Amino acid sequence: xxxxxxxxxxxxxxxxxxxxxxxxxxxxxxxxxxxxxxxxxxxxxxxxxxxxxxxxxxxxxxxxxxxxxxxxxxxxxxxxxxxxxxxxxxxxxxxxxxxxxxxxxxxxxxxxxxxxxxxxxxxxxxxxxxxxxxxxxxxxxxxxxxxxxxxxxxxxxxxxxxxxxxxxxxxxxxxxxxxxxxxxxxxxxxxxxxxxxxxxxxxxxxxxxxxxxxxxxxxxxxxxxxxxxxxxxxxxxxxxxxxxxxxxxxxxx
Amino acid sequence: xxxxxxxxxxxxxxxxxxxxxxxxxxxxxxxxxxxxxxxxxxxxxxxxxxxxxxxxxxxxxxxxxxxxxxxxxxxxxxxxxxxxxxxxxxxxxxxxxxxxxxxxxxxxxxxxxxxxxxxxxxxxxxxxxxxxxxxxxxxxxxxxxxxxxxxxxxxxxxxxxxxxxxxxxxxxxxxxxxxxxxxxxxxxxxxxxxxxxxxxxxxxxxxxxxxxxxxxxxxxxxxxxxxxxxxxxxxxxxxxxxxxxxxxxxxxxxxxxxxxxxxxxxxxxxxxxxxxxxxxxxxxxxxxxxxxxxxxxxxxxxxxxxxxxxxxxxxxxxxxxxxxxxxxxxxxxxxxxxxxxxxxxxxxxxxxxxxxxxxxxxxxxxxxxxxxxxxxxxxxxxxxxxxxxxxxxxxxxxxxxxxxxxxxxxxxxxxxxxxxxxxxx
Numbered sequence: 001x002x003x004x005x006x007x008x009x010x011x012x013x014x015x016x017x018x019x020x021x022x023x024x025x026x027x028x029x030x031x032x033x034x035x036x037x038x039x040x041x042x043x044x045x046x047x048x049x050x051x052x053x054x055x056x057x058x059x060x061x062x063x064x065x066x067x068x069x070x071x072x073x074x075x076x077x078x079x080x081x082x083x084x085x086x087x088x089x090x091x092x093x094x095x096x097x098x099x100x101x102x103x104x105x106x107x108x109x110x111x112x113x114x115x116x117x118x119x120x121x122x123x124x125x126x127x128x129x130x131x132x133x134x135x136x137x138x139x140x141x142x143x144x145x146x147x148x149x150x151x152x153x154x155x156x157x158x159x160x161x162x163x164x165x166x167x168x169x170x171x172x173x174x175x176x177x178x179x180x181x182x183x184x185x186x187x188x189x190x191x192x193x194x195x196x197x198x199x200x201x202x203x204x205x206x207x208x209x210x211x212x213x214x215x216x217x218x219x220x221x222x223x224x225x226x227x228x229x230x231x232x233x234x235x236x237x238x239x240x241x242x243x244x245x246x247x248x249x250x251x252x253x
Numbered sequence: 254x255x256x257x258x259x260x261x262x263x264x265x266x267x268x269x270x271x272x273x274x275x276x277x278x279x280x281x282x283x284x285x286x287x288x289x290x291x292x293x294x295x296x297x298x299x300x301x302x303x304x305x306x307x308x309x310x311x312x313x314x315x316x317x318x319x320x321x322x323x324x325x326x327x328x329x330x331x332x333x334x335x336x337x338x339x340x341x342x343x344x345x346x347x348x349x350x351x352x353x354x355x356x357x358x359x360x361x362x363x364x365x366x367x368x369x370x371x372x373x374x375x376x377x378x379x380x381x382x383x384x385x386x387x388x389x390x391x392x393x394x395x396x397x398x399x400x401x402x403x404x405x406x407x408x409x410x411x412x413x414x415x416x417x418x419x420x421x422x423x424x425x426x427x428x429x430x431x432x433x434x435x436x437x438x439x440x441x442x443x444x445x446x447x448x449x450x451x452x453x454x455x456x457x458x459x460x461x462x463x464x465x466x467x468x469x470x471x472x473x474x475x476x477x478x479x480x481x482x483x484x485x486x487x488x489x490x491x492x493x494x495x496x497x498x499x500x501x502x503x504x505x506x507x508x509x510x511x512x513x514x515x516x517x518x519x520x521x522x523x524x525x526x527x528x529x530x531x532x533x534x535x536x537x538x539x540x541x542x543x544x545x546x547x548x549x550x551x552x553x554x555x556x557x558x559x560x561x562x563x564x565x566x567x568x569x570x571x572x573x574x575x576x577x578x579x580x581x582x583x584x585x586x587x588x589x590x591x592x593x594x595x596x597x598x599x600x601x602x603x604x605x606x607x608x609x610x611x612x613x614x615x616x617x618x619x620x621x622x623x624x625x626x627x628x629x630x631x632x633x634x635x636x637x638x639x640x641x642x643x644x645x646x647x648x649x650x651x652x653x654x655x656x657x658x659x660x661x662x663x664x665x666x667x668x669x670x671x672x673x674x675x676x677x678x
Contacts, residue, residue, distance in 0.1 A: 068670075070667055070671035072667070072671035072674070072675075073674045096664060107678050113667070114664075115654060115664055
């Protein structure tokens, strides 16, 4: 039996199919028509049943005949499957960031999630990368290569952008500004993690975990090692596929 | 919209164009949130009718009252002792402050980082879109938060406003201050109406309001039953309408609704599936037509069984204690009753977490959602204590901070669904 997990995020859509091993793992941009993107993504993919998660789950699941779980549960199941000793998941996604604390036996015990504000999310870094004229995939390395850092005071995406613009005008180097931005984000997420009551082992997932600077700073600020899965973006989709495989009947229609 | 209503609104100096937009938006929202629910009690028909004619028939009644020389007193808060208003043959009316519609209007004047409730209430007056404010002779404010206090100063430039001083501590000195405030309020109302508040009149008013409180207690007691016979949305609406409907009629309607619910309970008939998680909401008030959180929770398959808030238990859980027909004793009993509201404006306010723990048990709640309006510092801070306390008691808690707009509906839905999954597993 092949199960599919579809994670319809605000910036990217992730699909994982699974039987006893991962059969396929795909990531595409969400764009303005997520349902069409999902249909394109699953065309030619074989699966018997599907669980949908992510921001667009209620839009997509009825159309594709899948069941729905929240991202929090999907990430919890996915991370726990990859790391059976995982107790905390930090996920930085396109428009939200969350910290999920698990019980000893892997159930969700508590979670914190940002509200409407984009501070500390992938979107924040994306906008700052644009302002600094670098690709989002290169932003982390730009920061890691900096010789000095500057203090960024604002975490609001709108205000931080103006702050970055004025730092550029002051002649600050892009690397230093980038490092300052990463510090600001890492501090905020570390605060959220401590409030949730972080326990080891900690898994760092979501698109944000692809950023090596964020990975290092977050680990430094929390004073512990963060494990990053090989494909951090697809942890939620993988969790949804596991749920479709093992717990399908338990998920309400 | 009948031409009679339009005529009345014109006389009340309503901004008709803006008001049309407001009413035209309310209908579809009510349809989606309320009328689409399954298995509703027939007794909710009255409340549907009230919302369907929300700025019509009740306003007309208030106007008739005014035409006969009576006064209308508008309030925003459960601290204002409405018994004194009724006793002077005036009509108290709790004003709406629960829609995003009037928020941008208010932001032309008020600072943006003010809570939605304050902005919404001020916007209703500034934009002239609420016939209840327009029909009232006096607005009574209170000092339950700094934002409101300052907003009332500005509101006072548009219409007569009187502010009661609610103390911040629960000491004997504070209690005496509050007693003085209740006495002063009696004078204000007597002066406004030209009617003397006698012991006999006040006794009748205490009885009138207590009977409505008892009816609301009866409704809430029915929500303790598993399976619960009424949705949280419907119970919230009935409570919200109690703030501005005629107290006697409202008591009758509530009791009729409860008679019907009694039958449901006897038959073991519930409004939601048997395994639906039961949620207690605690925190900021939900002024009509703020149904946002209830709608998200109940659309996700749970059922709200109680609100520990000013549009919930704090509104009716205490009665004014029976006092001999002597004015000073009655006024003391009234002051004591209101002073015992466990609002976050007090410091400390440790009775509130006790209340929530007790209510969670009484209502068989599977989890508590702490709700505070963005920029409401008192409730936001109390949430921290509440979280620690509930963790100790082993009661799951989700903290939500939001306002009236729908921009965060997606995030709220995710967090609430995750919370419900967490409770179930």
